[in-house]
Amino acid sequence: MSIGRSPRIFVGVDVGGTFTDLILYESTSKETTVVKVPTSSKNIEEAIIDALSSADPLAVRMISHATTTATNALLTGTGLAKTALVTNAGFRDVLEIGRQRRPEIYNLYSKRPTPLVPRKDRLVVGGRILHDGREEAPISSPEITALSHKLALGKYDCVVVGLLNSYANPKHEKKVAKILAEKFKGHIITSSDVDREYREYERISTAVVNAALIPLVSRYLKNLSEGLKRRSYSAPVYLMNSDGNVSTLFLASRYPISIIESGPAAGVLACADLARTLSLDKVATFDMGGTTAKAGMITEYEPDVSFEFEAAGRTHSGRSIKGSGYPVRHPFIDLAEVSAGGGTIAWVDEGGALRMGPQSGGAEPGPAAYGRGGVLPTVTDANIFLGRLSPSYLLGGKMKVYPELAMKAISEIARNLGMTPRESAQSMIRMVNHNMSKAISIVSVERGRDPREYTLVAFGGAGPLHACDLAEEMSITNVVIPVHPGLFSAYGLLTVDLARTFSSSVLTTDLSMLEAAYARLEKECKRALRQEEGASRMDAGNAQFIRSVDLRYLGQSYEITLPYQRSGEALKEVFHAKHKELYGYSSREDKVEAVNIKIRAIVSVPKIERRKEEILSESQPNPSGKREAWISGSDVSVPVFVREELAPGNKGSGPCIIEEYDSTSVINSKWSWSIDGYRNLILSKE
Numbered sequence: 001m002s003i004g005r006s007p008r009i010f011v012g013v014d015v016g017g018t019f020t021d022l023i024l025y026e027s028t029s030k031e032t033t034v035v036k037v038p039t040s041s042k043n044i045e046e047a048i049i050d051a052l053s054s055a056d057p058l059a060v061r062m063i064s065h066a067t068t069t070a071t072n073a074l075l076t077g078t079g080l081a082k083t084a085l086v087t088n089a090g091f092r093d094v095l096e097i098g099r100q101r102r103p104e105i106y107n108l109y110s111k112r113p114t115p116l117v118p119r120k121d122r123l124v125v126g127g128r129i130l131h132d133g134r135e136e137a138p139i140s141s142p143e144i145t146a147l148s149h150k151l152a153l154g155k156y157d158c159v160v161v162g163l164l165n166s167y168a169n170p171k172h173e174k175k176v177a178k179i180l181a182e183k184f185k186g187h188i189i190t191s192s193d194v195d196r197e198y199r200e201y202e203r204i205s206t207a208v209v210n211a212a213l214i215p216l217v218s219r220y221l222k223n224l225s226e227g228l229k230r231r232s233y234s235a236p237v238y239l240m241n242s243d244g245n246v247s248t249l250f251l252a253s254r255y256p257i258s259i260i261e262s263g264p265a266a267g268v269l270a271c272a273d274l275a276r277t278l279s280l281d282k283v284a285t286f287d288m289g290g291t292t293a294k295a296g297m298i299t300e301y302e303p304d305v306s307f308e309f310e311a312a313g314r315t316h317s318g319r320s321i322k323g324s325g326y327p328v329r330h331p332f333i334d335l336a337e338v339s340a341g342g343g344t345i346a347w348v349d350e351g352g353a354l355r356m357g358p359q360s361g362g363a364e365p366g367p368a369a370y371g372r373g374g375v376l377p378t379v380t381d382a383n384i385f386l387g388r389l390s391p392s393y394l395l396g397g398k399m400k401v402y403p404e405l406a407m408k409a410i411s412e413i414a415r416n417l418g419m420t421p422r423e424s425a426q427s428m429i430r431m432v433n434h435n436m437s438k439a440i441s442i443v444s445v446e447r448g449r450d451p452r453e454y455t456l457v458a459f460g461g462a463g464p465l466h467a468c469d470l471a472e473e474m475s476i477t478n479v480v481i482p483v484h485p486g487l488f489s490a491y492g493l494l495t496v497d498l499a500r501t502f503s504s505s506v507l508t509t510d511l512s513m514l515e516a517a518y519a520r521l522e523k524e525c526k527r528a529l530r531q532e533e534g535a536s537r538m539d540a541g542n543a544q545f546i547r548s549v550d551l552r553y554l555g556q557s558y559e560i561t562l563p564y565q566r567s568g569e570a571l572k573e574v575f576h577a578k579h580k581e582l583y584g585y586s587s588r589e590d591k592v593e594a595v596n597i598k599i600r601a602i603v604s605v606p607k608i609e610r611r612k613e614e615i616l617s618e619s620q621p622n623p624s625g626k627r628e629a630w631i632s633g634s635d636v637s638v639p640v641f642v643r644e645e646l647a648p649g650n651k652g653s654g655p656c657i658i659e660e661y662d663s664t665s666v667i668n669s670k671w672s673w674s675i676d677g678y679r680n681l682i683l684s685k686e
Helices: 044-054 069-076 141-153 171-180 200-230 249-254 262-278 379-385 403-417 421-443 463-473 485-492 511-536 568-583
Strands: 009-015 019-026 031-038 060-066 083-088 122-125 135-137 158-161 187-190 237-240 246-248 282-288 293-299 309-311 326-328 336-338 344-348 354-360 455-459 478-481 498-508 544-553 560-563 592-603 625-631 634-642 651-653 656-659 664-667 671-675 681-685
Touching: 009 044, 009 262, 009 485, 019 044, 019 485, 031 044, 031 485, 044 060, 044 200, 060 262, 069 200, 069 262, 083 200, 122 141, 141 171, 158 171, 158 200, 171 187, 187 200, 200 237, 200 249, 200 326, 237 249, 237 262, 246 249, 246 498, 262 282, 262 293, 262 455, 262 485, 282 421, 282 463, 293 421, 336 421, 344 379, 344 403, 344 421, 354 421, 379 403, 379 421, 403 421, 421 463, 421 625, 455 463, 455 485, 463 478, 463 664, 463 681, 498 511, 511 544, 511 568, 511 592, 544 568, 560 568, 568 592, 625 656, 625 664
Parallel strands: 009 060, 060 237, 083 122, 083 158, 158 187, 282 455, 455 478, 634 656
Antiparallel strands: 009 019, 019 031, 237 246, 282 293, 293 336, 309 326, 344 354, 478 681, 498 592, 544 560, 544 592, 625 634, 651 671, 656 664, 671 681
């Protein structure tokens, strides 16, 4: 591979529920090429490779990928590994007992999720490690050997070894895994390797979810890697993590829990990169795709991060329903998600009221207007019917739409509502806007933040269509719509670094001993990174280590994660202030307890750079045409602009429509717009 002046292409691939987005960035010219194709439910890896066919294999230097493979498997229950669990005698039912959270406290028929490991596949051994790491009872080697014979006959794909207090001392888990490996040839996962924090249920649940996903994810990534090699692509391939960084194929195959929330994270990281570029210290993110809409917050260029979530759990109005999914303890970008996308289906309930979602038309058959067999009215159909979306084509003319099919679908539901088709379509838009505003409210108002202080960054294929409406509902006066908003998540894949988070429980009120604990954990980090270096092209020698710590008042049940301060007194002050910010009070007379320490190891990889153009003059361009559209509650004839034809310095005012290859922006009345030097669409309410 030549270097010099040869092209250097970096590729981001985001596989969504409706469309697969591909962005190719050429580092010399800083130009990007975008591709958007419907997502196929079969052979996703082959579809990715085919989409790459326009790029010269010798020029591609990096491929970064976001995938929904893991989360889809958990949601549908398909493709998961046959898994066994080995735990201590008396704790066979730890997965079912859990935390006794009822997903719907007043629903007598509410059911908890089916355990990923049935009771017959949970086996027990003797021995006991105490909470402080001391051995109370040794573990029997003959007993483990007998178990290994049973497991070998059970045709299991994976075995999880989850023993009590192994976060404090993994000695017994390692012994069990070593003896089992003599007979069992599948994957053997120890809970202490996956999660080194206390709370047995969460740690064992995390290990079980990880094990259930390993064969599926590793097979998918192996097929992707081999397919790329067959096409002569030798560039390293990275996977977007749930926490907003990327990992190697080696790491993602070993710890698939790290990529469960892969797709949503990419868009937020693109927003964080945009916020740094535009010096926006408070940003609300709004991502509306074909199936869902997601909202998040970025403060001082850093997105909200949580350290535990429920995989495949249900949500209600954007809030996670505790006890409805499988607990996974792993960092992830904290988002509120609602079933509101372009493909969200409208229906009428038994009381004759209009409802939106959670059902979605997806990519197949999609909205009725796509002409692929869909007959139910969706948000996209309503936008086309009301003139907000082009009534003739999408994707720059490559995708024909059929407005008569949209009208037919909406007319069916209008009869049930006793309304005209136009009134029904308007009600659909109003309702989906209301549902999406709840998501923004959850991450702002409900967390003590004033949304009026934030700039809304709207992206996703449908996000710019509804951005002004949502901003008005939340009293936000500034909106940014980035270049290629429909592919913005794919852009985010090229803005982040390789990262892995290591943690260890400490459970102490003596904050002065944390420095020694960090030194020990950092040695483990370096050893683990060196082991991964050869298999994954990770340059462990250049890793940067960022420390954080979980703190709480002694006696509390849950913690706050904060950046580490070497001074114990300084750390307490930061904790008191954060506790008061979150909960309205601090308790300085109580002791502060450190629960877990964390180290985030970051290795830099090449990133995309934004090209800024000089604004030579400010002017209002001529529209490419006009059409009737429903905007700001009225049917008006509005100018239509083609975004690709707009230049930095162009400006105008609403109501109007700005169309582009992968999305459409609806500018409401009393809003002004302009194109900045980075070709972002900047909206301001008068």
